[in-house]
Amino acid sequence: MAQALDAGFADIIARAPARLTQVDLAEDVETERAILAIDGLYGPYRVVVKEVVGSEHRRYAYYLLQGERILLGFDNHADRAALRLKYGDTFSAHISELVSHRHGPDKSSITLTEPWDAVRFLEDLDDLIASLVSVG
Amino acid sequence: MTSRLTISLQDNMYELVQTFGEPATVVPTAVRRYVVDRSLQRLEAAEANVTVYAQRYAMDYETFNRRVTLDEEYLDRLNQEHPLWEADAIEWAHWTEEVNLWRKRLTQALQTSSPELPPA
Numbered sequence: 001m002a003q004a005l006d007a008g009f010a011d012i013i014a015r016a017p018a019r020l021t022q023v024d025l026a027e028d029v030e031t032e033r034a035i036l037a038i039d040g041l042y043g044p045y046r047v048v049v050k051e052v053v054g055s056e057h058r059r060y061a062y063y064l065l066q067g068e069r070i071l072l073g074f075d076n077h078a079d080r081a082a083l084r085l086k087y088g089d090t091f092s093a094h095i096s097e098l099v100s101h102r103h104g105p106d107k108s109s110i111t112l113t114e115p116w117d118a119v120r121f122l123e124d125l126d127d128l129i130a131s132l133v134s135v136g
Numbered sequence: 137m138t139s140r141l142t143i144s145l146q147d148n149m150y151e152l153v154q155t156f157g158e159p160a161t162v163v164p165t166a167v168r169r170y171v172v173d174r175s176l177q178r179l180e181a182a183e184a185n186v187t188v189y190a191q192r193y194a195m196d197y198e199t200f201n202r203r204v205t206l207d208e209e210y211l212d213r214l215n216q217e218h219p220l221w222e223a224d225a226i227e228w229a230h231w232t233e234e235v236n237l238w239r240k241r242l243t244q245a246l247q248t249s250s251p252e253l254p255p256a
Contacts, residue, residue, distance in 0.1 A: 033234065035227060050223040052230045059226035068219075075222040077229070079204045080211050095205035107215045 005034045005053065012036060012049070012118040019122045020047055036118075042125050045071070049118050057098060062121040064128060071132055073103040074116045081110045105132065168250050175242040182234035189228035193218075197232040200225070 009027060013036070016023050020040030028035040038049040046065040051058070061075035082101040083091035100115045121128075143163070145153065156162045186197070193200050203210040204225070214221050 033230065035230070037223075048220060048223060050226060052226045054230055054233065057230075059229065061220070061222040061226055063220055063223070070219050073220075073222070075226070077204075077222045077225045078201070079222075080206060080208055083205055092206055095201060107219060 003031065005029060005031060005055075008053075008117075009034060009036045009051070012038070012051070012122070015119060015122050016040060016049075019125065038118075045125075045129070047122075047125070049121065051118055058115075059098065060116065060118065062116065062118060064125070069105070070103065070107055071105050072128060073107070074101070074113065074121060075103075076100045076115065082112065085110065085112050165250050168245060168248060171245045172242065175238055175245055179235065179238035179242055182231050182238055185231040186228065186235055189224055189231070192224065193221075197225075197228050201229070 009029070013025065013027070016025060016038050020038070020042055023038065023040040025039075026035075026037045032055050034051075034053040036049070036051045038047070040047050042064075044066065046063075046067075048061075048063040048065065050061045052060075059076060061073065061077065063073045064071045076098040078095060078097055078099045079101075080091070082099040083094055083097075085101070086099055087094050100113045102111050102113045104110070150159065153159050153162050190196055195203075204214060204221075218224070
């Protein structure tokens with residue numbers, strides 16, 4: 001029988017309850033796809049993690065929220081701002097590409113990043129929150 | 137082009153297969169039917185997931201992706217109205233790829249000729 005895709009979710013699933021409270025976790029793993037969605041609390045903050053792993057791509061979106069307000073987000077879905085940062089005037093030739101980037105508070109700023117993963121995001125929450133405080 | 141496959145069947149199943157015709161004909165027909173049925177199931181499941189997002193954002197994924205990557209006003213509005221849209225979009229993109237994949241596989245399975253079985 002075909003094996004389920006190993007998307008590396010075991011580490012994330014193991015860490016989530018250790019780092020978060022009130023964790024809501026959904027996993028859908030098949031032979032050629034794996035989808036993981038986690039929603040939980042980190043102290044007063046809400047943490048949302050989504051990973052979609054296919055045979056060709058790993059797509060992700062991670063958010064830290066305070067109530068409904070986005071404090072920061074990491075994802076690799078292309079958007080106009082991220083593409084312009086990466087490709088300048090030729091950005092429209094790359095609309096199907098994955099572009100790793102970080103959104104600042106209220107999505108009012110954006111920076112390109114190296115690819116992130118959920119384990120790193122969960123482990124680095126303290127530093128990430130501290131970085132928000134330090135920039136006001 | 138064909139590949140050869142040796143399979144094991146319990147004796148009573150082999151006898152049952154024989155009641156439908158020559159096993160060398162019945163088994164490939166059954167396999168083809170299985171592949172078509174499973175491909176259809178996977179296609180329908182992927183389409184159902186695509187529909188959820190298409191309704192939420194009132195467009196198909198290709199249009200959505202074009203707008204978030206090219207249309208600054210739309211992106212600004214989207215960030216206000218659906219600030220976590222990326223979490224939807226990454227799944228939507230995947231399901232859209234699955235729809236295309238399973239549609240292709242279903243077509244391929246349907247185009248594969250089936251050995252002629254005698255009438256039931």
